[in-house]
Amino acid sequence: MVRLDLGDVVLRRMQEKDIEAVKALIKEGCEGTENRLILHLLTRPLALLMLATLSSILRCVLHSFIMALVIPVFLLIIYLKLTIPRSVGILGSSRPYWDYVGSSYHADTEPDLPNPLSNRAKLITNQEKSRRRKKAKEKEKEKTNEREQVDEDELKERARVAGEVWVADSDGDIMGCVARDGWSRDGVCRICRLVVQSWYRREGLGRLLVQGLESKSKQNGIRRVYAHVPFPSRVGEAFFRRLGYRLQGETAGTEGEEEDEDYEEPQKGWLGFPLTKVFVKDL
Template identity: 75%
Template sequence: MRLDLGNVVLRRMKEEDIEAVKALIKEGCEGTENRLILHLLTRPLALLLLAMLSSVLRFVVHSFIVALLIPVFLVIVYLKLTIPRSTGILGSSRTYWDYLGSSFGAGAEPALPNPHAARAGLVVGPEKARRRKKAREKGQTGERADERQLQERARVAGEVWVADSEGEVLGCVARDGRSRQGAFRVCRLAVQSWYRRKGLGKLLVEGLEARARQGGARRVYAHVPFPSKVGETFFRKLGYRLYGETSGLQGEEEEEEEEEEDYGGPEKGWLGLPLTKVFVKDL
């Protein structure tokens, strides 16, 4: 489908957007969990452990195939229950299903910068602004939690931003709630399948980077699921490098600085095996 990036508004997620954001995350995570499980099962340490368990079971079960399949089946069930689904989309171990806190105070947040809109001379007229306000008021149904509870949930959820085009949520990206002074973490990046490879993901990430830079951030981290070559290529094109890599000019000093600011260590899974690759970019 055709997409005019000049008509895209990067705004904070509102309450009425929560279900659309959940659907985006679910679509983006599809298949990632199974690829992660396959990745973990094929690590040398995991293969050695499974072989040892199979050897022990061989004395109890008089079938080599059954003795081999039982440990594999049990490990798969365990991984299905323990791998956080949020890891599939630059996730974090934070609760991925509760976005209500992130919408707290969304109306007061200015939109992220969109250079395409500036070139196109995009202006939000009074009538369009009135329709958006009416839609927002219509979507705010049900009772809201008290302000203190929402503030706490907002701290955990972080900031979720959506790409809005004519009222339709096309993509989302989040700044993790654990972001600290001088560094932050991009997570929950997802784009509708119809609008991928059209520059929307790049627009979301660069808009969030620009906002963080204005707030004094010096470094940004992003986690990519280990089997994802697409995610790795995407972030390398945006100027990110794999955590631990050096540019050659900074050398050992850069490595020492990263060790001290280990904000983006990889997510760990079964047997302490990494689930994600960490990419970092200096702003």
């Protein structure tokens, strides 16, 4: 673990040059999630009943208790391994994959997320900012000549649907990211991914990313934020509870139960079992 000065962290939109780094970061952060989801699905009562029934049938055919027990479980694990990546996709989103190119469209023109700890950081002069922007534009211009041209209107539509990915940047090092789904409803937004590089965990970086996104959402008129946490994830649940989120369905103080129109459907997998827990916070 590395000591990190959160005041030096810039919370900015993911740009096209960051795509590969963000992909690697998400892959690292989600390592083990698939196996935990498979274990969760296998231990549901209905799944256990189906496996027991199938094992009983196979036992009469194979005349081997061990084989009759192992074969159904093995086949189901293979099936889930093949189907979960497509069915889960982005946790909390109905889309099977994230459109990174769409999400990075015109990201360089988007203002940074507010960092409440930035007063502890060294201020970057306007000249330095201009120099960095100019250098980035020159690199982008060079890449444009090499990559395939995409229709401008099509890219705008992709950007609208794709949602946004915000990264925590310190001197060019991508240390974490948070994604906001392109799905929208009046006054509501959804957090799909929150990942922090292993070296910088337990330093408050995840909290900073979420709070920065909440501040921007509130400025844009968002009154409620949903966060989908993989099932099961005690660490993720505890994290969002510390930030003031509550599990959907729990009472919100004096406001009573959730309103029907604000109900957020958890993502579901095999046999309709939920894959995420939905946490909600009113801004």
